[in-house]
Amino acid sequence: MADAAEVTHATDAEVFAALPAVLIDRDNVEHYRGLLARRLLINRCAACGYWVYPHRPLCPKCWSWDVVPTQVSGDGFVFLCTLVHQERDPDAAPGEPVSTAAVELVEQPGLRYLAPVVNCPPDRVRLDMPVRLTWVDRDGVAWPAFQPSGPIEGGR
Incomplete structure (x- = not known):
């Protein structure tokens, strides 16, 4: 894993210009700067190692203010999944639902990231299905999005 200084180069102005509809603040700007570099950065406490997401300026476990944006592996398991029926995904067929999952990342129990599941039919997404990070352009x-990292039949 790498810290944000090693993987991000966009200025604040570039981040704001690239993502005008996103509410960006001092606590999450590094996360979005990472997305522009195709890096999934989540704050991690430098004092105790606890991953802090959603992004906050201090660690809820040890109360340290020393949280650092750190790249995650992108590997995880589907913890929760829902089908979104709004036609917002330009890659989905009209009327076809889009799978969106809370993926529990392997870095820490309870560390979950919400994103679409791609390269898998919506009716085949299963709880506990192993997934890995991929990227979709919009x-x-x-x-960030997730795709199956093993057999689609996996999970429950």
């Missing part, structure tokens, strides 16, 4: 910006 309006010239890379967004």
Whole structure:
């Protein structure tokens, strides 16, 4: 894993310009800067190692203010899944639902990231299905998504 200084190069102005519809603040700007570099960065406490997501300026476990954006592996398991029926995904067929999952990342129990599940039919997404990070392009910006990392039949 690498810290944010090793993987991000966009200025604050570039982050704001690339993501005008996103509410960006001092606690999450490094996360979005990482997305522009196709890196999934989540704050991690430098004092105790606890992953802090959603992004906050201090660790809820040890109360340290020393949280650092750190790249995660992108490996995890589907913890929760829902089908979104709004036609917002330009890659989905009209009327086809889009799978969106809370993926529990392997870095820490309870560390979950919400993103679409791609390269898998919506009715085949299962709880506990192993997934890995991938990227989908929307309006010239890379967004995190997950795809199966093992047999699609896996999970429950």
